Amino acid sequence: MRLGSMALSMSIALLLAGCQRAEAPRGEAAPAVVATAPVEPLGAAGLGLSGTVRARVEAPLAFQVGGRIAARRVDAGQSVQAGQVLLELDPSDLEQAVRAAEADAAAAEAALRTAQADLERVRALAAQGFVSTQATDRAQLATREATARRDAAQARLAQVRNGRAYAQLRAPAAGVVTDVTGQPGQVVAAGQPVATLAQAGAREVEVFFPDTVAPPAAGQARLPDGRTVALALREAAPMVDTLARTRRARYRADGLPPELPLGSVVTTQFALPGPGTTAPADGASSVATWRVPVGALDERAEGPRVWRVRDGKLEAVPVRVLRMDDRHAVVAAPLQAGERVVALGTHLLQPGMTVQERAQ
Template identity: 90%
Template sequence: MKVMALRRASLSVVGLIVMGLTAGCQRIETPRAETPTPVVATAAVEPLTASGLGLSGTVRARVEAPLAFQVGGRIAARRVDAGQSVQAGQVLFELDPSDLEQAVRAAEADVAAAEAALRTAQADLERVRTLATQGFVSAQATDRAQLAAREAASRRDAAQARLAQVRNGRAYAQLRAPAAGVVTEVTGQPGQVVAAGQPVATLAQAGAREVEVFFPETVTPPATGQARLPDGRTVALALREAAPMVDTLARTRRARYRADGLPAELPLGSVVSTQFALPGQPTAPLDAGASPVGTWRVPVGALDERAEGPRVWRVRDGKLETVPVRVLRVDNRHAVVAAPLQAGERVVALGTHLLQQGMTVQERAR
């Protein structure tokens, strides 16, 4: 009986210990890690007038000509570097003249041989004419002698023309600047073998300069515009030429504008801001029942074109909300959209594919 009582007491103690441990485990709560608030890069929307288009332009020379040798050969010397100013007639490259000198000697020898053959033919003609007056040869023999002399004269003329050609070729061993200007690119190097007509440099000729602008494929380059220079001045632009086709890769159209007021100290390749007047953009609502929209410029990374259609993510009081948009134009940096936005509002500029409606975010302005 005592043994049984001891066993019951031991079991009771073990049960109390187990219950205490279980209760203690239930009271211990594992702390939860707080999820950090996502940080998003935002940018303010920029209002645009319905008829305005701003793009970047590049200052170019009116004439930019690739330079090449008129004969082939191995480049022996390069006497110009990219960015160097040159004068008309200045030597830029030289070819190895060895083969050209040999060609001149061969042509001179051909001329000498042709002249000797002509003298022989003329002497034969004189003898035949003398014999013909004495009745010793026929008129047919005289005609043959005359034809031989004419043929010898033609061969002499052809040899002289070839000699003039190879002498010109020897002069073409020196590539000279056709006009004063700036060498913008150099591709030929000493020791390189080039063919006739293969460009070895590009010369931007001095004189009139222009502004080159690339328009979206849906925009016809307007006839006039204006450029804002880095110092804040504006210059009137007048369309000179526009590419008839859209570039298949960039989906843009190139246009060149005359800009007579560009200062001479503005270097070639400088980037200027341009503004053009375009036909009015649509201001109708995006869908039935929506309020009228404005035209805005946003970073191209702000567009979210998932299954729900084009939209941007607006940040209000630290939370995200979607705004449907109509895409009007897109370039490599910005998109022009029609949307019910307001001046000063900020939209997410990057990573829109990771966002959800109502998400709490922390802004980091670009």
């Protein structure tokens, strides 16, 4: 019995000692293994986008009066001259309105002549002392009223005659009809667009930029035949399209050949600032432009960032995304050549984490 008790006590002591030795290494966690990639500095970064050839003036056309479309004289893509008839309304109601206005004008003219004749008779009687001065004043006021009614009737007649002329929609300038939405038999209201005219003359290139890129002041367009044309910014949309997340810009392109059709797609190239010349939006000191793996971007915080590895520790570096594709992103950030950033799994990282690099 004594020997059994001693053996049991020694077994318990050895078991406790083993547990203490096993718990000792748990005080310090092993560093996480992360895949890293070096940042690649860029020179003067170039942004290539597709642009569309547009006319400087593209005006939607509409009738100034309402009615039913009786005829369509042009098709989309057709060149027209100034004053050429594009569409016509049924003039029946407009003709009746003219006749009614002519009758009103004739009646007003007759009423004026009657009032003038009455005024002459009253004046003659007043000279002989047969009527009072009050009767003369009434006759003069009636003549003035008849004159005003005649003038109003003539103004209405001129208005309805203009409306009859508005039954024909004419091209305000020479150009190309890019779209026709009005069809014969369709009833349209005054001011409802029925066609679009791209006026002849100056042409431009329309480009849509990502919302993170401000439209540059200049660039160049490469035509289908290989020639290049200089671009100069004329206007840029003040707001970003909320659906497409793009910003529209129009560029003057004086060297576009006249045989290049409107709507043609050209390749545009714009120079973006390179390292040390990209100014952040808040006006702080300039930062460089780098290319990083698209998986290195982390957008959990208030803005996009990447995770830089320094001395085995993680640091979050805010970045400004300039453009990206399915593999890489071009960012403006205060990074240095030769530094490495975490390329995958950024959603699991925290500032100050101890990591072990595994080059990608």
